[in-house]
Amino acid sequence: MHTNGQNIIVSGGSRGLGLHLVSQLLKNGNKVATFARTRTPEMDALDKEYGDSFHFASVDAVDADKVNGFVAEVCDKFGGRLDSIVNNAAIGQDQLLMHTDLDTIQQIVNINIVGPTILIRAAIKRMMLQGGGNICNISSICGSRGYAGLSVYAGSKGYLDAMTRALAREVGEAGIFINCVAPGFFESEMSSVLRPEQLNTIKRRTPSGSLSNDENIFKVVDMVISGTTNMQGQVVFVDGGITS
Amino acid sequence: MERQEILDTMNLVMTNKGREPITDETVATRDANFRSLDFSEVALRIETKLGRELTFDAAAMRNIDTVKDVLDFFEKATA
Numbered sequence: 001m002h003t004n005g006q007n008i009i010v011s012g013g014s015r016g017l018g019l020h021l022v023s024q025l026l027k028n029g030n031k032v033a034t035f036a037r038t039r040t041p042e043m044d045a046l047d048k049e050y051g052d053s054f055h056f057a058s059v060d061a062v063d064a065d066k067v068n069g070f071v072a073e074v075c076d077k078f079g080g081r082l083d084s085i086v087n088n089a090a091i092g093q094d095q096l097l098m099h100t101d102l103d104t105i106q107q108i109v110n111i112n113i114v115g116p117t118i119l120i121r122a123a124i125k126r127m128m129l130q131g132g133g134n135i136c137n138i139s140s141i142c143g144s145r146g147y148a149g150l151s152v153y154a155g156s157k158g159y160l161d162a163m164t165r166a167l168a169r170e171v172g173e174a175g176i177f178i179n180c181v182a183p184g185f186f187e188s189e190m191s192s193v194l195r196p197e198q199l200n201t202i203k204r205r206t207p208s209g210s211l212s213n214d215e216n217i218f219k220v221v222d223m224v225i226s227g228t229t230n231m232q233g234q235v236v237f238v239d240g241g242i243t244s
Numbered sequence: 245m246e247r248q249e250i251l252d253t254m255n256l257v258m259t260n261k262g263r264e265p266i267t268d269e270t271v272a273t274r275d276a277n278f279r280s281l282d283f284s285e286v287a288l289r290i291e292t293k294l295g296r297e298l299t300f301d302a303a304a305m306r307n308i309d310t311v312k313d314v315l316d317f318f319e320k321a322t323a
């Protein structure tokens with residue numbers, strides 16, 4: 001039984017995992033809104049296929065006014081309620097800290113930390129007033145395990161994990177469920193910096209023998225935002241067991 | 245920065261760690277026992293000499309196989 005009939009915001013749904021989440025949630029009968037900095041042809045296709053059940057806008061996740069405006073616009077368009085959000089937009093890193101310039105560090109912190117915080121803040125204000133909702137933060141195994149070249153990115157994902165636990169205590173009583181889904185490496189533009197040998201090494205070290213794919217992750221996200229699990233403040237790993 | 249100066253910096257890092265200096269550009273970094281953190285140390289020593297930061301992706305480091313690649317990399321990065 002899939003989540004259906006909800007009004008959902010997914011950040012960064014223009015490509016990669018976010019696009020898969022948006023497409024599947026729409027297919028299952030939800031109204032879905034998403035934003036990214038750049039509109040992709042896939043957004044036009046979803047617009048055409050789903051009409052008023054779909055909404056896209058070009059918004060930078062770090063622009064608080066635009067994000068707040070987006071949330072208000074979506075709630076108006078979808079009839080008032082905001083049932084769930086999925087914080088998916090992020091940027092990666094592939095640099096040792098000592099060779100990373102300060103602008104890049106600042107950009108990762110802004111997009112991966114400040115960005116989701118702005119969206120969560122806007123969402124919980126709505127959810128408080130309507131009596132509940134579901135928040136799913138897309139974290140990463142990097143938030144809990146060390147990988148060279150990913151220090152700032154890892155810190156940003158650890159932040160999401162920690163904030164999720166704190167917010168579960170802060171707003172749980174209001175019927176807001178907040179959890180993280182932490183995937184292992186999967187194929188996307190973000191992980192395209194990894195060479196085939198590296199991906200093979202990761203696969204070899206993974207108990208299930210395979211990397212997670214978009215659909216594996218969607219299934220867990222779908223469960224997390226279903227509002228039927230009583231799961232609260234948790235980080236769920238979808239990584240074939242590499243962190244086990 | 246001159247190629248020889250880069251090689252001298254590599255060899256300073258090597259000899260400081262009690263390893264043999266490198267004489268042959270064609271040798272693989274792995275065979276020369278020149279490790280990825282040695283590469284970073286060379287970058288930092290060059291930064292100090294030049295008085296400016298060198299920033300680059302880990303992907304650039306992963307593409308390095310031989311001592312020649314290291315020299316080419318820093319020659320280009322400091323040009």
Ligand SMILES: NC(=O)c1ccc[n+]([C@@H]2O[C@H](COP(=O)([O-])OP(=O)(O)OC[C@H]3O[C@@H](n4cnc5c(N)ncnc54)[C@H](OP(=O)(O)O)[C@@H]3O)[C@@H](O)[C@H]2O)c1
Binds near residue numbers: 011062091187188
């Ligand atoms: N790929 C992996 O191996 C992996 C592993 C574990 C966790 N994750 C996590 O999974 C999530 C999705 O990753 P992915 O691999 O699908 O990434 P991706 O293919 O690079 O897509 C990222 C999405 O986020 C959007 N985005 C980035 N910066 C933004 C900003 N400032 N404002 C608004 N939107 C922004 C991008 O659109 P624009 O660039 O047009 O803005 C795009 O839609 C991320 O949270 C990532 O950290 C990925």
